[in-house]
Amino acid sequence: MASKSVHLPVLQSGLGGTLRRDAWWVGPAITFVLLSAFIVYSTWRAFENANFLYGPYLSPLYSPLVDTSWAKGWPIPVSGAMIILIGPGSFRFTCYYYRKAYYRAFAMDPPACAVGEPRGHSYKGERGLLIFQNLHRFTLYVAIGFLFFLWHDAIKGLVGWQDGVHLNVGTLVLTMNAFLLSGYTLSCHAFRHLVGGNVNSYSTATAGMLRYKIWQKVSKLNMNHMAWAWTSLFGVGLTDFYIRCVCTGAIHDMRFF
């Protein structure tokens, strides 16, 4: 019996082929623009290698501070951000949500649901070259480590002033950044698996009920993982931009008390 599907000419195939009438391309187009913009901005900032430190404030792109004096005289300048960004960069690159986003928006595999994609290439999914995506959990461990630095930076923005405690706009910005990145990191699918998703019988496992409760909480966060992914990405970008503006004098860092 034939099991190959017969592709009927009226049911369009090939890139963009679809009978859908809604604006299916809007989502991937927005993703494409926003992700590209962030990549361009963070790359530019990583090369700038300046304007990331102001009083106790440290830009998240450069946190924790890395000494790069060993790379003096290298053909390409090496900045702290270039080293730092490997951590969060690989975390986001292998994130289950961002994978969906860029497989659709960049690889167009598929561009949208029930919309044709370029035919003829042999598809391997995450079984070929992309098999490393299975190691996402290791980037999570690194990202959890980064959270400590980011909260440290936020607290420093409050108490790290020479003349005592300040509450400035910058303090709030750094706190918001640490909060959003915590939400993003703790709503990760690999984290959800780690804290309890891997248990089959909570009622009989060691600390089973505790793991069940934590798993439930993380699952709740996880339902909004996409929202955490975007808000925290904007958070990082805006926090860095704010600190840059304060450094260059473009903005005066307002003080509440």
Place this chain on the structure above:
Amino acid sequence: MAAERKAQLKVYRGDKEGGELKDYEVETYPGMVVLDAIHDIQAKQEPSLAVRWNCKAGRCGSCSAEINGKPKLMCMTRMTSFPENEPITVTPMKSFPIIKDLVTDVSSNFRMAKKIPAFRPRPKEADGTWRMQQEDIDRIQEFRKCIECFLCQDTCHVIRDHGKAEDFAGPRFLIALAGLDMHPLDTLDRRELVKDEFKVGYCNITRCCTEVCPEHINITDNGIIPMKERVADDYFDPLRWVIRKFTGGPEKKEKAHLPVLQEKTGSK
């Protein structure tokens, strides 16, 4: 009395030799769904129009089709959900071989279902029963809502665009496998099969299955991703491998094998 309203439909008519979209006009009424319109055409204009249906209540999963290009159940799609002055296109599911008009051959799914090693519970307790707590089976119950409409299989690009209906379990069967893997009573380890035979790695988590599921099962987030993580635990995580070497790891389940299938399936 409300003025009589008419709707235009473009319905696929044809078989594997070829076909075309044909125009029809039907009178609409409040509460009408696309399946009603198709029945109306069948009753009054085109008795030979082939359509598969059964319950008209979103329960049997028979009336799957593509409406304006989107995989949907015809019986759960209201005519009022489309702009009045535009024709509504109804085509068969694209990923499966066509039989006639809106009816496709979904038997690749049945073949895939047969490949899954069945549930094998541990022995009963002394009082002759099994006990599970609600929290142990919450997750699995979500997957039991599946009505086997195969809309997820139809929209999955691995099957739809890359033609892997016989080679990849697809979302419907990945949640079946996840339900077995998470089952507190089951004693079989199907993870190697999930990796090598059912090829969970083909799924690139682009979530179209979740978008179309009429039962709103969180196929990707609650089924496939946890399954990928479980496979990663056993086959990709070097740290866990080392821990297993030292501690002997958690209690092992018996490795499952593909059931030996009687019929020879699929063409070369």
